[in-house]
Amino acid sequence: MDTNKVKRIHDFGQSIWLDFIDRKVIFSGELKKLIEEDGVRGITSNPAIFEKAISSSSDYDADIAELSKSDKTNEEIFFGLAVTDIKLACDIFWPVYNEKDVVGADGYVSLEVSPFLAMDTQATIIQARQLWEEVGKANVMIKIPGTESGLIAIETAISEGININVTLLFSLERYEAVTEAYISGLEKRAAQGLPVAHVSSVASFFLSRIDILVDPFLDRNGIGELKGEIAIASAKLAYQIYKRVFSTDRWKRLAEKGAVPQRLLWASTSNKNPEFKDTRYVEALIGPDTVNTVPLETLEAYRDHGDPASRLESDLEAAKSVMERVKAAGIDMGAVTKQLEDEGIEKFNAPFQKLLDAIEKQK
Structure with missing residues (x-):
């Protein structure tokens, strides 16, 4: 009997994706091993992950030197490096993507547009198209932040048949707006007589950052016993929105044409509070038709002492009671999630600038 705890999560309908990429994990065979032994079914990247990969190893030095001989900008050099890695990872995950009877259910590799474009709708659309074409793999997902400016970009990209990983979601209201962008994009495709089957998307709901910001307010507002509960409560309510949105007659008309729901993806799932179990955000949110993207250390922790069950x-x-109590205590979750979105953009901008500076030094 297979007793791998990570692999068993898939028995409950959830896909585990790895939130990490570098050339060592690709070329060493470790990524292939994670797929085979742990049942990892996809991979996500972001500017901070690539910054660490490129700045902390010499694996990219030769490519940087070669790309620097052209008139490419530092950002163009970075995307040249990133696209190479993403293509390799797409090839490794191709058997997962191409599994019989469930083609396109998993096996995706995510590449993010420049975080500098988070508030620029048209530039985001242009770069999403460009990265989609440069990678040229059916199992790539282009990551677009779910900012207000990103909603039109998401709808446009979906209408053009580009797989999208919507990132940086913190609020239930914004999540529902993202589902609307996805469905509207598919409807535009269908109206043009274009196929909607195998257009895939996930909506990435960030978890641990919510608790990190909110928990100090809970103590001050007399509900400190709810520490560590807000993100999980929000995620559970988001899943109820998912079930409602993707069971309407409007959605069923698209489903009849082969469209698949935009799955919820739990992101920022490494626990950052030592008071809680290190697998907390994996354990609590296992459920059907969802994705959890985990850093390598969280995956290893779950393999060691996880407790898989549908929760x-x-x-x-x-x-529901948790969120009502938070509101009654005078904590404005709208303001909290807006702050998290602003900080989230900056958390990607800073390492991206650091990455561009590191490329400049190596040229």
């Missing part, structure tokens, strides 16, 4: 729809009334 995403348990204690829903308690989750």
